Amino acid sequence: MITSPDNSQLKLIRKLARKKARDEEGMFVAEGDDLVAAAVAAGWEPEALLWAGQDVEPELLDRVSQLGSGTRVIGVYRQRWAEPGGDLSVALHGVGDPGNVGTVIRSAHALADGPVVIGPETADPYGPKAVRAAMGSVFARPPARGRPVGTTVALDADADDVLAPVDGPVTLLVGAEREGLPADVVESADVRARIPLRADGPESLNAAMAATLALYVMGSRSDG
Amino acid sequence: MITSPDNSQLKLIRKLARKKARDEEGMFVAEGDDLVAAAVAAGWEPEALLWAGQDVEPELLDRVSQLGSGTRVIGVYRQRWAEPGGDLSVALHGVGDPGNVGTVIRSAHALADGPVVIGPETADPYGPKAVRAAMGSVFARPPARGRPVGTTVALDADADDVLAPVDGPVTLLVGAEREGLPADVVESADVRARIPLRADGPESLNAAMAATLALYVMGSRSDG
Numbered sequence: 001m002i003t004s005p006d007n008s009q010l011k012l013i014r015k016l017a018r019k020k021a022r023d024e025e026g027m028f029v030a031e032g033d034d035l036v037a038a039a040v041a042a043g044w045e046p047e048a049l050l051w052a053g054q055d056v057e058p059e060l061l062d063r064v065s066q067l068g069s070g071t072r073v074i075g076v077y078r079q080r081w082a083e084p085g086g087d088l089s090v091a092l093h094g095v096g097d098p099g100n101v102g103t104v105i106r107s108a109h110a111l112a113d114g115p116v117v118i119g120p121e122t123a124d125p126y127g128p129k130a131v132r133a134a135m136g137s138v139f140a141r142p143p144a145r146g147r148p149v150g151t152t153v154a155l156d157a158d159a160d161d162v163l164a165p166v167d168g169p170v171t172l173l174v175g176a177e178r179e180g181l182p183a184d185v186v187e188s189a190d191v192r193a194r195i196p197l198r199a200d201g202p203e204s205l206n207a208a209m210a211a212t213l214a215l216y217v218m219g220s221r222s223d224g
Numbered sequence: 225m226i227t228s229p230d231n232s233q234l235k236l237i238r239k240l241a242r243k244k245a246r247d248e249e250g251m252f253v254a255e256g257d258d259l260v261a262a263a264v265a266a267g268w269e270p271e272a273l274l275w276a277g278q279d280v281e282p283e284l285l286d287r288v289s290q291l292g293s294g295t296r297v298i299g300v301y302r303q304r305w306a307e308p309g310g311d312l313s314v315a316l317h318g319v320g321d322p323g324n325v326g327t328v329i330r331s332a333h334a335l336a337d338g339p340v341v342i343g344p345e346t347a348d349p350y351g352p353k354a355v356r357a358a359m360g361s362v363f364a365r366p367p368a369r370g371r372p373v374g375t376t377v378a379l380d381a382d383a384d385d386v387l388a389p390v391d392g393p394v395t396l397l398v399g400a401e402r403e404g405l406p407a408d409v410v411e412s413a414d415v416r417a418r419i420p421l422r423a424d425g426p427e428s429l430n431a432a433m434a435a436t437l438a439l440y441v442m443g444s445r446s447d448g
Contacts, residue, residue: 099323103430110425137426195440201334202361206327209436212429216419216437 002056009048013064019124028126030075031067038136048076066128079126080142084149086114087169088218091148094176095207098123102133103208109137111215115144154181154189155214163193163217172214177207226280233272237288243348252350254299255291262360272300290352303350304366308373310338311393312442314435315372318400322347324432326357331436333361335443339368378405378413379438387417387441396438401431
């Protein structure tokens with residue numbers, strides 16, 4: 001039973017709250033029974049696994065928690081990065097909100113077969129808020145880095161065409177919710193398309209909503 | 225220029241961070257240029273409007289901010305509650321996350337013509353996180369309380385039928401993302417339907433994703 005806050009595992013967990021440390025160590029933290037169970041289900045071995053009251057004093061675990069008090073278990077895992085691929089996937093560009101990044105990982109796991117490609121200026125999918133929002137899907141379908149595969153479809157509010165299914169492997173390109181994708185990314189995409197929104201509504205959807213809707217529309221070509 | 229933290233407007237703003245106070249006063253707070261501009265665009269008059277450096281010392285405004293430092297403006301508004309209605313709307317039941325509630329208000333504004341009906345055990349749409357996530361849509365399309373109108377369609381992961389457009393006025397019933405809707409709500413709905421998800425994916429989508437997708441599917445019968 002760990003009884004000192006100077007324990008090396010607790011120190012590691014504290015450290016991994018920072019992106020720089022996650023990058024350096026290549027590890028990340030998952031909190032809570034559900035996430036730890038999802039890791040087991042997906043066959044991931046933890047680098048460290050601390051159950052409150054069993055491996056560590058509950059108060060000490062709470063103190064290193066990013067989610068506040070009452071955490072029953074914290075696991076440390078080695079990051080995995082997939083290669084871009086699949087028949088349908090989404091690549092994020094400038095999506096800075098970690099909750100949105102995690103939510104897209106979960107939606108893509110539910111609606112598509114490819115990993116979420118983490119592009120420039122996008123929140124770390126292995127940060128605590130992203131891991132929480134992904135709800136276990138980060139274990140089942142780790143994110144990817146690299147060049148999007150297949151036909152690239154840029155979601156662009158100003159596009160003439162309405163989003164519609166496309167044949168063959170396809171990667172949806174989704175940008176920040178207000179700025180959208182950078183102009184050069186939109187121009188170099190194979191297809192530019194928009195989600196049809198009401199004329200009297202907001203100019204854009206939340207980035208995670210846009211990605212989820214677009215995955216659904218693109219995926220309806222073959223399944224469902 | 226307000227120079228004392230004991231100023232009554234600053235006290236009111238601080239107080240409205242609590243749901244009980246919002247309920248009692250019937251007011252809420254919106255922070256930031258974008259939200260204040262959205263209020264103007266929708267024709268709302270503020271009860272109070274404090275610009276940093278003009279009406280109040282910036283440091284004092286930061287101290288009452290729920291969003292952290294650097295807030296340029298905070299407005300206080302009187303809550304409005306619409307009647308359920310429209311050809312397409314969504315009613316939330318047990319959606320406790322305020323970010324999800326706000327996101328659904330934004331999505332409904334983009335994809336449907338009816339207000340979001342706030343049901344039992346659902347986060348206050350006038351809380352700071354919900355107002356932020358709704359991104360101005362709370363002014364353009366205030367939430368509703370009351371009985372859902374038209375055909376009620378319960379989103380239920382265990383339903384036999386896949387979600388499909390329905391004629392006439394329709395209200396989608398959306399529950400908490402893991403528990404789903406209470407059994408009696410599902411049973412009393414006119415239609416039970418599910419969003420088709422991959423068999424190897426997560427059991428559910430985030431509640432805001434599910435609501436957004438369902439609104440899109442239901443809305444595709446007439447527009448788009």
